[in-house]
Amino acid sequence: MQAMKLALLLGAATIALTPSAFAQQKGGVLDVATIGEPPTLDPMVSTADLVGIVSQHMFETLYTFDKDWKPAPLLAASLPEISADGKTYLIKLREGVKFHDGTDMTSEDVVASLKRWTTLASRGKQAATLIEAIEPVGDHSIKITLKQPYAPLTSLLAFNNSAAIVLPAEKQAEPMTEFVGTGPYQFKERKPDQYIQLVRYDGYKSQEGEPSGYAGGRQQNLDEIRFVPVPDANTRVEAAVSGQYGYVDALPVEAFDRVSGSASSDAVMLKPxxxxxxxxxxxxxxxxxxxxxxxxxxxxxxxxxxxxxxxxxxxxxxxxxxxxxxxxxxxxxxxxxxxxxxxxxxxxxxxxxxxxxxxxxxxxxxxxxxxxxxxxxxxxxxxxxxxxxxxxxxxxxxxxxxxxxxxxxxxxxxxxxxxxxxxxxxxxxxxxxxxxxxxxxxxxxxxxxxxxxxxxxxxxxxxxxxxxxxxxxxxxxxxxxxNLSAKSKKLDGVTPAPWPYFWNASVTQ
Incomplete structure (x- = not known):
């Protein structure tokens, strides 16, 4: 459908990658220059893009979006089964998914997380007035009952901004005190004004299939991802030109020619x-x-x-x-x-x-x-x-x-x-x-x-x-x-996207 074409975002990209083009090389550290410090690492309580960019590597939602901007399963096993009157959503969960603390994800965790989302998240609150009940159906399914039909619900559950992330049932604190998700990378350390360090989670269970936008297989090629705050835009430009970082986000568009002419980096332009x-x-x-x-x-x-x-x-x-x-x-x-x-x-x-x-x-x-x-x-x-x-x-x-x-x-x-x-x-x-x-x-x-x-x-x-x-x-x-960003010529497997992600990425040593 015309409304859902992620291709419009890729039309002017200066790098072109197919889903199967991501590299298989293991190891390495990726430094990502961001516009600053995220105000939180809890994506439920923030609509800031920067929070979503970092946290999507640690936390996952029931659904995500594929390359055509259609909702696709992530922690869910399939798209929801919706009743004829549009008021009941039965969501089957993937089995064998583990949190970063080694525990198994069950319907109890999902229900607790969605209740937290409807209480704390701006988009969760948006849905909460229409939700009659959220309840488990056995260990690996949940049921959401609505007061009236609500067409955007699956998309809301897929979005990584004010996100309906799934946390262990016993780790639902507000503010968040432990960063325990199901994502391909787990939290290791945060040094304010220096970096946020994520490391590969060896217990990660990926979705099946070829990568498609944010959906499909997620490979953990990198050992570590460090998000480094670089608040000054001109400093980010110079870092992109010199190849100081593997990826540099949010550059002034007037820097396009300088970045394109760099021996160290490629320009990444999303239009519009x-x-x-x-x-x-x-x-x-x-x-x-x-x-x-x-x-x-x-x-x-x-x-x-x-x-x-x-x-x-x-x-x-x-x-x-x-x-x-x-x-x-x-x-x-x-x-x-x-x-x-x-x-x-x-x-x-x-x-x-x-x-x-x-x-x-x-x-x-x-x-x-x-x-x-x-x-x-x-x-x-x-x-x-x-x-x-x-x-x-x-x-x-x-x-x-x-x-x-x-x-x-x-x-x-x-x-x-x-x-x-x-x-x-x-x-x-x-x-x-x-x-x-x-x-x-x-x-x-x-x-x-x-x-x-x-x-x-x-x-x-x-x-x-x-x-x-x-x-x-x-x-x-x-x-x-x-939007202009830059990637190192040594970085492979990065598909241009509104919220850049680095599973499936690898670095050439």
Whole structure:
């Protein structure tokens, strides 16, 4: 189906690998340069991509996504058996799966983990209101009973972000105190600001079959993976050019020519990768006023922000649709007069309606993602022209993810996301996400969208959701952008992906 093509992410990749191309060479250490310190290693309690990138090597979910963005079994033995009324999911579990402490995974562990997920995770909470019961069926099956049909459930269980990871039943502490999962690598050591060290788990039981996206066989060729925080973007570029690390994540796209010309590294470009987004605090502070949010929306010139962040149009496109044309979800519904407007006078009129009195508009951003910061700088100038008193707060990414959890501390924060296979996975659509968007209009369109199973009907209902997004402005999509990373010429078996993974990878000594 057109909506599910991971190929769109690989179309401009400067390296091309087939599923069977991963190397078999054993041994070696892979150093991965990341944008900074993850705020946690518990992927249930965070929607930060960095957390998912690291933790997916230690923890696993019942399902994952294959190369076509279709849900595929991971810890589950097969896709769920769904009752005719869409309310009952019977999930059979793989047998012989062991946790890193040597114990066997059973239905008791899965049930306990899913209950933790529905209590702690933003996407778990999103599903929790619709779940009647989660219960074991023998040792190797579970049953989820819903109050009403909920089409996104399998995709939610597959996602590695706010993830429904499976933990031992007796190790469900919050905050997480022991990092015991079922993944191909296990936690060994964390030295803040130096590295997170994972080592091969010899008791790992892989899924069968050829690798396909995040699904299929997972080989443990590497002895060790070290995730090294490198917060400065320019430092990451120099490290990529010199070949200091095996993989360098999140490079400024303007470094493409330098990385491509390196004797040590290959450029990895995903096109289009995703969308930068301004999240609005709809629950507290001045941005809780819809007219003020509309003022922000019409004040901004999206194309100027994208140009500042990425330079050439080779690396971005100013498109209002929340999904690009490659997806069945692509639509311009609701965007007319609400995207790429840059109209200071219209914004001033809306501020007057909002009874704005010059209160600071607090914008949280980070230079660890340099494109966030550049967009924030341009946005601040357009907002000042419209009459806003802008307070731009530049912090490290870990601090930003902490502050956004407290609605008293911010009005807008800047983030980004890859294009996700299931729109219900988009974090700010959840009432438990930091923006706390929760209105009758949202509930009406999202409930209708989530209850419908037919893909074509869901596409039409998604247009209704997008109309409400543009009308109520819980967040502002800036545009589409490409993502640049780099891999060492000595690193094999890495398939370009939104959240890079390193099972099936190997290094040439």
């Amino acid at each position: 990768f995703g969308w930068p987004v301004f999240i609005m605090n709809t629950s507290k502070g001045i941005a809780a006023n819809r007219d003020l949010r509309k003022a922000v929306q019409v004040a901004l010139n999206n194309e100027d922000m994208l140009t500042a962040a990425y330079g050439s149009k080779d690396f971005f496109s100013a498109e209002p649709s929340l999904y690009p044309s490659q997806f069945i979800w692509s639509t311009d519904a609701g965007s007319e007069g609400s995207y790429n407007v840059g109209d200071a006078e219209a914004a001033k009129a809306l501020l007057k309606t909002a009874n704005y009195n010059g209160e600071p508009l607090r914008i949280l951003t980070s230079r660890q993602y340099e494109f966030h910061y550049k967009m924030a700088q341009v946005a601040a100038e357009y907002l000042k022209l419209a009459g806003f008193n802008v307070d731009m707060q530049v912090v490290d990414w870990a601090t930003l993810t902490q502050r956004r959890a407290d609605p008293a501390l911010w009005d807008i924060y800047i983030t980004h996301s890859p294009f996700l296979p299931e729109p219900a996975l988009i974090d700010p659509l959840s009432v438990s996400a930091p923006g706390k968007w929760n209105t009758p209009a949202r509930a009406k369109v999202m409930d209708a969208f989530n209850a419908e199973a037919d893909p074509q009907k869901r596409a039409a209902l998604w247009a209704d959701v997008q109309k409400v997004v543009f009308d109520e402005v819980p967040f502002i999509k800036v545009g589409n952008f490409n």
